[in-house]
Amino acid sequence: MHLGNARTALFSALFGDRFLLRIEDTDSERSRSEFVDELIADLRWMGLNWDEGPENAEPDERYFQSCRGAIYQRYYEELEQQGRAYFCFCSPRELEISRKIQLSSGQPPRYTGKCSHLTADEVSRKLDEGLRPTLRFRVPKNETVEFEDLVRGPQKFATDDIGDFIIRRADGSAAFFFCNAIDDALMGVTHVLRGEDHLANTPRQMLVLAALGLPIPQYAHISLIMGDDGAPLSKRNGSRSLKQLREEGYFPCALLNMLARLGHHYDCDDLMDFRTLKANFDLSRLGKSPARFDVAHLDHWQQLVVRSADDETLGGWLRKETAAIVPEEHLAAFIEIVRSNCVFPDQADRWARILFTDELQLDPDAAEAAAQAGESYFLSAIDAANAAQADFDMFLRELKTRTGAKGKALFMPLRAGLTGRLDGPELGAIYRLLDPHRLHRRLAEFTYESE
Structure with missing residues (x-):
């Protein structure tokens, strides 16, 4: 996990009465069991305990989308029977050429509907030729999709600007916004908190759910995180994975306090535990402007956690090689030095070597x-x-x-x-x-x- 999806998970856990973990692994090329293990380890390290979801990477049809193909197929068939879905045989190259033509003409890129009027015989002939189609949702014409975003306020989308979209890939796997919408409805999800880059997916999901008569959750699209240079957060401008932060010695409480304030305002600037962060979390305090990540902000909370930690916590935080250097009779005094002067374990290790070994480098x-x-x-x-x-x-x-x-x-x-x-x-x-x-x-x- 990286800071962006970690913050989204945190906001969901802070807001909801019940927090759901679902493994969205329909893309087989990008989904492996070790990734699931790392995801679960990251969430547990943060202290985000889910009320529903898997406990490990063992596939579970209740929470792994890769195991729910039969469920999605049932709804595909229902949409086909309604005439709300159809086979599309357009190649990626054809679609790219069409997209470029539309953009050069100043039009929003959307599917032209080329395959939407194929007859049953034409479809059968193409299938007999071995072509593997995608399945597209037929978007109604001249309509408007409206909803109240819990962060961004009233939203309105013209269906004519959306275009028919793919709900099943050519390899038979479910497209992201189709299976997510279906699972939200079937799992009783009432609120979806996610990045504003998903805002354009929301009218598509609402159209699918409405066509199937399924309940539609409320949506809250949160601002994206930028680096300290104003560009989207990346490795280049300071982003690190949670695994990296953990290995560097950051405390989860420091990360929670920093992330909870990225785009969200608290009246209190004190260090808070998860329970207190949750009690004071309010969607109305989420800003619309991009949130800016600054590692100095994270280090501020890290310092507060170190200063307030007890001896046992700090002792367990030290590297094993550091603890081995410090004589037992001096451990309590050394930990007090760590508490007052260190922010990371490597700094504590440096002081242990200065104080208890003959290693000394003169600045x-x-x-x-x-x-x-x-x-x-x-x-x-x-x-x-x-x-x-x-x-x-x-x-x-x-x-x-x-x-x-x-x-x-x-x-x-x-x-x-x-x-x-x-x-x-x-x-x-x-x-x-x-x-x-x-x-x-x-x-x-x-x-x-x-x-």
Whole structure:
């Protein structure tokens, strides 16, 4: 799943009384069991628990469209008997040429109806020739399809602008908007929330359902998500799959809080759990303008989740190799450093290696700060550490007295020498967590630069 369909799933779960998961897998080339497994894993990771739907990738005729062909066939036959559907033998090339001619003439591209008047004998002859037809729905002429979109307001479509459309492909599989409409009716779906790119499908589905005497749900077409550059969201401008986000260490609660506010307004800017997000979700607060994704927005919520997480949660969030580095007796203190200074597991791993291993890389700015302080500063720091031992407050007083430094001149060289960086956790926490021998070695590294 990517951010767009994840948000659609979230909005459906936040709005509905019952949340349905249906596997729309009529396109065999794009549908594999491993994709279903990943989809289910993504939804469960987000905490979106469906009231109806499959539990795994095992085909189930109740929720897998690939298993419901006999159901769709029954409705195809009903439409054929009504004269509302007919075989179309036009090739893809013919349709493309017709489309280009219409566009060049300034007309909306739609099917010309070439096969709509074939006689039974003509159809039989083409079938005998081995041609494999699609099945088209016969759209009534000179009518208007109207409905109230729950986000976009009143909608009106002229049937003459729609054209007869395919409801069954040449390979016998059901077209998207046909099987979806049938399943919505049969599964008791009352509301459909989906992207506005599906808006043009809605009058088609309504025409099919009306022809079959099936109930029509209410529709809400939500705005699309754009990248921070204003272009449709893609890998190029920041989109990632949920699997990627999970592997990077994002918490699902951070993703939920970000997605719930993409095109939807909450009065409260606090971090909310799913129950609270649902209680305050309102379709009337969905905007019509495109929603813009900014990774900084997601990282803001991630930071809030990390800051509010308990020790057990953060401990489980750490990478296994990170947890293996941290001595058990220092785990609680290290997790407090993580909570205050890290947003992702790789940052926690970096601090674990700084504090509990001999791996230390000096950033250029840190190297400059250490060099400006000079050898005498670090000799004084070693003497202060010997005098103070584990008492950081005493160490700092000693260092200040011996060097006469204060402010940044006091703290920055020390931070550079102990961590190789000029930012990070409070210096007292670093001092107390560093092994005394490692602390002395790091300070001593800056006392022999003249040699």
